[in-house]
Amino acid sequence: MEALHDFLNQILIKHEYVSSAVTLEAKLKEDLGLDSLAILTIADEIEEEFDISLEAEDLSEVPKTVSDLLNLIQKRKG
Amino acid sequence: MKNSFIPKFYQTVSRCPEQEIVFMNKKGEYQTYSYQDIWNRSLKYAQFLVENNIKPGDVVSIMLQTSIEYLSLFIACQQVRAIPVSLYPPSSFTDLDGWEKNTIRMIKSVDAKVVITENKILKFIDFSSACSSIDIDKFEKFNESVFKVDTLFKNFSEEDLCFLQFSSGTTGNPKAVMVSQFNAMKNVDSIDSSLSENELIGVSWLPLYHDMGLVGSLLYTIIKGGKLILIKPNDFIMKPYLWLKAISDHKATATVAPNFAFGLVCKRMKHKSLEGLDLSSLEYALCGAEMIHQETIDKFYKKFEPIGLKKSAVTPVYGMAESTLAVTFSNFKEEIIWKTFNRDFLSSGTAMESSRGITLCSLGEPLKEMNVDIRDEESSLSLPEGKVGRIFVSGSSVVSGYYKDPVKTNENFHSGVLDTGDRGFLYQGNLYICGRDKDIIISRGRNYYPEKIEERIFQIENIREGKVVASSYWDDINGAEEIVIFAEIKNIKSLDEESLNNIKSLIFSEVSVEGIRAKEVVLVDKGVLPRTSSGKLKRRETVKLWRSGRLINFEDDFKVRLNLVKRYLKIKLDSMNLNLGFNKKRAS
Incomplete structure (x- = not known):
């Protein structure tokens, strides 16, 4: 999970969405200020990296925080 | 009857039943349906609407991604003379709390009888406070089709509503524009009269709950009988190259997008991903819905001319939901006309060319059966060419108002003339926009x-x-x-x-x-x-x-935090009987 967290931090910083590492509790929209364009951009990178789909099969899966997103990636990686 | 969707589309299906609508997925794979397939499928859907007690004049909310199901359902609504209204379906990353509140408000504002969407949305959101709901899968599984559209032909009227569309930017305050069958078919005619007579092969990733996607891409193409390649909006945002790949793969002649999309493909497409792409078939890429920036368009040309993009491809256009869609188009065969106007003269109301000042692009001339009138803000009198004022639009595609909302209708529509709220001027016959009045x-x-x-x-x-x-x-x-x-x-x-x-x-x-x-x-x-x-x-x-x-405000926030640190230090230092001068009053 830590490696995933690092990976996410790297892409967030690479795209200049954040300037330093983000905490697990940070909310994607309210705290990190990610708009739909930003979220879809990082989702694409994650999907490409792990060859998974982040498409929600169930809307309760929609990630709100960094931790939700990492859990979703982990789940899809199987 | 002549100006109604079903009779027109039926003619097109009869003329070219094998013509194709193609859906591209995120992997870049295609799924193709013929016009005849789509027509047959929509009859089945129409029958299911009737079984569910949908009657002529009922409002049906379609909350579906760009898909064969969306298309079949939209056409089915036309067949039973129900009024479809397209709503934004939540994506895998939508902030659901805000979305749900807005969506319920939108559904209530049009008094929809039913919302038709995917099961995964129905499982999560309860629409019962607004209307009933049906899972789209039930339409797919329904097998009976006794619906005969031919028997209903005599009932179609150009005065009926073809669809409702929410005007863009109205999040907190939804306004549903009433587009009649007459408005819709006339706008399709107007668009057609100013575009190419060559074979139409279009590519679009625009959302179908937006006028430019629904009218400009979908309705225009299927009435005209063109081939259309559709991409889901989110797939385009994730993988912008899909847009250009679809153009290249299908030798597309037409596409349409707002300014930001031209910037996005420049930013996100690496030179390597251009290999093997060929944009030389593209006759025009209509560009509208927001201010067009010279810098963005220049970058777009610079990047894609080497793979065949024609220097005349980007075609600025102007329109809005309240006029169905299109109002003015520039000439698709010519390069964009950029003109620089003297800033002082422009802000005092006169357009005068100058070597330095504000550079704006021409949005072209009014389409067939559309008129643009520039009026003085105060006197409301028409202004001559070269004078800056408020843009009013009239013509066959201007709708009669907002659904069940006479107050907002009276604010923006005056005896069939639409007050766009935009500021601009006519210059050498072409329209130029300088901003929104309310933002000026x-x-x-x-x-x-x-x-x-x-x-x-x-x-x-x-x-x-x-x-x-x-x-x-x-x-x-x-x-x-x-x-x-x-x-x-x-x-x-x-x-x-x-x-x-x-x-x-x-x-x-x-x-x-x-x-x-x-x-x-x-x-x-x-x-x-x-x-x-x-x-x-x-x-x-x-x-x-x-x-x-x-x-x-970041700086205030910064100061607040700094003060907290200072206060904390002071307490610490005080407790150590030290005072380094924090908060010490200056001697006067």
Whole structure:
């Protein structure tokens, strides 16, 4: 999970969405200020990296925080 | 009857039953349906609507992604003379709380009888406070089709509503535009009269709950009998190259998108991903729905001319949901006309070309059966060419108003003439837009166009691209309308006070190039400036929040935190009987 967290931090910083590492509790929209364009951009990178789909099969899966997103990636990686 | 969707589309299906609608998925794979397939499928859907007690005139909310199901259901609604209204379906990353509230409000505002959507949405959201709901899978599984559209042909009327569409940017205050069968078919005719007579092969990723996607891409193409390749909007945002790959794969002749999309493909497509692409088939890429920036379009040409993009491809257009869609188109065969106008003359109401000033692009001439009238703000009298005023539109595609909302209808429609709220002028027969009236900055008797000021500031280092608001507020002390600039800054937390002051000075000096002085510059962290659902910054809302102290100003926040640290240190130091001068009153 830590490696995933690092990976996410790297892409967030690479795209200049954040300037330093983000905490697990940070909310994607309210705290990190990610708009739909930003979220879809990082989702694409994650999907490409792990060859998974982040498409929600169930809307309760929609990630709100960094931790939700990492859990979703982990789940899809199987 | 001539100006109704079903009779027209039926003719097209009969003429070219094998013509194709193609859906491209995120992997770049295609799924193809013939017009005949789609027609047969829509008859089945229509039968299922009837079984579910949907009657002529009932409003049906379609909350589906761009898909064969969306298309079949839209056509089925036409067959049973129900009124479809397309709503934004939540994606895998939608903030559901805000979405649900808005969506329920939109459904209620049109008094929809039913919402038709995917099971995964129905499992999560309860629509019962607004209307009933049906799972789209049930339409697919339904097998009986006894619906005979031919018997109903005599019932179609051009006065019926073809669909409702929510005008863009109306998040908190939904306004559903009533597009009649006559309006819709006339707008399709008007569009057709100014575009190419060659074979139409279109590519679109635009959302179908937006006028440019629904009318400009889908309806226009299927009435005309063209081939259409459709991409889901989110798939395009994730993988912008899909748009150009589809154009290249299908030798497409037509596409349409707002300015930002041209910028996005430039930014996100690496040179390597251009290999093997060929854009030489593209006759035109209509560009509308927001201000068109010369810099963006220049970059687009520079990047894609080497793979065959024609220098005349990008075609600026103007339109809005209230006129069904299209109002003016520039000539698709010619290069964009950019003209520079003298700033002082323009802000005092006259368009005069000049070597320096504001560069704007021509949006072309009014389409067939459409008229543009520039009127004086105060007297409401028509202004001659070259005079800046408010843009009024009339003609066969202008709708009669907002659904069940006479108050908002009376605000914007005056005896069949639409007050667009946009400011612009006609010059050498072409329309030019300088801004939205409500956003315009009027300071010391002069008008300024916020877009132009913001564009200057985008160029400053550390400013988040596109995340700048220029606006004005009434300053009681000076008794004047003063200019205020808000800018979202990259990595703001890592910048020291000196860097922040530098950015501020640069902003002050860029604004002064426009001939005015900003009274205040407010630097904020990312995501602070309020936006509409489509991502446009809300200028007036930003000022309102700031004036009421509810906008999180980074520097204030910084000072608050600094003071907390100082107070903490003071307590610590006091407890150690030390005083290094924090909060010490100065001797007078």
